[in-house]
Amino acid sequence: MADYPKERKFPDFIQLIDMASESVGGKILFATDDFFAPAENLIKSDAPSFKENEYTEFGKWMDGWETRRKRIPGHDWCIIKLGIQGIIRGFDVDISYFTGNYAPRISIQAANLPEDKLQEISERGIRTGTAATPEEFETIAELNSENWNYLVPMEELKPGDPGSSHNYFPVSSQQRWTHIRLNIFPDGGIARLRVYGIGQKDWTATDPKDSLDLVAIAYGGVCVGFSNAHFGHPNNMIGIGSAKSMADGWETARRLDRPPILQNDENGILLVPGCEWAVFRLGHPGVITQIEVDTTHFKGNSPANCKLDGCILTTQEEEDMIKKKWDLPAHKWKLLLPVTKLCPNENHLFDSLTLELQDVITHARLTIAPDGGVSRLRLKGFPSSICLLRPREKSVMRFSALTLRDEGKNRIPDPNWDPHPLLAGISPDN
Structure with missing residues (x-):
């Protein structure tokens, strides 16, 4: 998630x-040159910084990727393997402090x-003050990267501004990308490269009997609406691994x-x-069997x-709900977890009511009261073998959980649920 001034x-x-x-x-994976500062700085998670009087043996210390002033034919380039593979929506090429x-x-x-x-690609190690070797050029040539899309x-x-120079480039491609x-x-320097998008899992390689976190951001889960995100965006909750700090979770302002x-x-429930609430589109329609709410x-x-x-x-109904700020009729929601007490700094595991309801869902809404922070949300269950994104012919569609394990009938060959481009709930409703 990006940190930025609210007035812009x-x-x-x-x-x-x-x-x-x-x-x-x-x-x-590769960079032609890392003389002043290595390409690894491009993908640091924190914002770039500047140390006015700090130098290395190779020149001015810079928090980014900076190549030497080229005196030979060609140009510099690097290759990045994405940590989350999927659909790219846009880039931020940040040249802060590279004046x-x-x-x-x-x-x-x-x-x-x-x-x-x-x-065949080996670890790069410490690269400052170096350029790619002929052997490294030969190895990376196997990827034929000059002909990529x-x-x-x-x-x-x-x-x-010297400390905030962002160049944004939207992307319209619907393809899945890995590199x-x-x-x-x-030649020159770039402080950070941000590759913003939505994860996309290859669902065809998934065993339908395996329980998966269907809301995981790496699998295509994404927040599509929220009431408040004063201190942290709800997308943080569905991130990879355990939360590192409060900054790596969803936190709202105190309600007035x-x-x-x-x-x-x-019953001990606060009156x-x-x-506050956040709505998520699952990476794939499915049945939720276990819910994890982590307040670490x-x-x-x-x-x-x-x-x-x-x-x-x-998809159309989601777009309508985004425009209406998720004023969804109450009867549309199916209760998966009733109002349940939470403890501070603790990981909570709950069984979902889905085992009784046997409902496939595409979206989930987490509601917290009165306010506060959650570090992680995991919705574990089974992806449905039925694609639910075609326009409805009936007002209600219900599917048995047995469908998820049916190896034969009624399968629609659309394993990758293509998330539509409209983003939701970007501005908090304070």
Whole structure:
């Protein structure tokens, strides 16, 4: 997720996951030159910084990728393996602090490569002060990267404020990508490259009997609406691995409608008038059997309680709900977890009511009361073998959980659920 001043206008796609970040497993496979600063800095998860008086034996210390001033034919480029593979919605080429040494032009190419193509590429190690060897050029040539698809043709980079120079490039491709090639023309520096998009799993390779986290961001889960995200975006909850801190979760502001004196009901549930919520589109329609709500790191600001609902929506219905700020009729939601007390700094595991309802869902809504933070949300279950994104012919569609394990009948050959481009809930409803 991007950090940015609230008064500026930014493209919607920066609310999506950075698929190239080191924090999700992104990796630099090759760079033509790393003389002043290594390409690994491009995919750091934190914002770039500047140390005015710091130098290395090779020159000025810079928090980015910076190549030497080229004195031979050609241009510099690097290859990045995405940590999350899927659909790319846009790029942020950040040249912050590179005021007189940024790369004047860039282009970006992409490919969808099988894993066995990468077996011969060795670890790069410490690269500052070096250039790629002839042997490394020979190995990387096997990827034929100069012929990859162009997602961004050659474009000029424009400097802005010294500490905040972002160049945004939207992408309209609906293909799944695993690797990108960043070209700089002819040389220079870039502080960070953010590759924003939505994960996409190869569902054809999934055993229908295996339980999976259907809302995981790596599998295509994405937040499509929320009530408040003052301190942290809900997409953080469905990120990879355990949360590193409170900053790596969803946290709302304190609600101003809290009663002056708080009370519980007879079941120990806090009596408060308001709540906060976040809606997620699953990576694939399915049946949820287990719910994990993790409040780790939220020791003095976890919610008092939560509940989870699910529903089935087509792409058009989702777009309608986005425009209506998710004012969905109550009867559309199916209760998966009733109002349940939460504890601070604890991972909670709950069985879903889905085992009784036997409902396939496409979307889930987590509601917390009255406010607070959640580090991770996992919705484990079984992907449905039926594609639910075609327009409905009936007002209600219900499917037995047995369908998920049926190896024969009624299968529609559309294993990859293509998420539509419209983003939702980007601006918090404070």
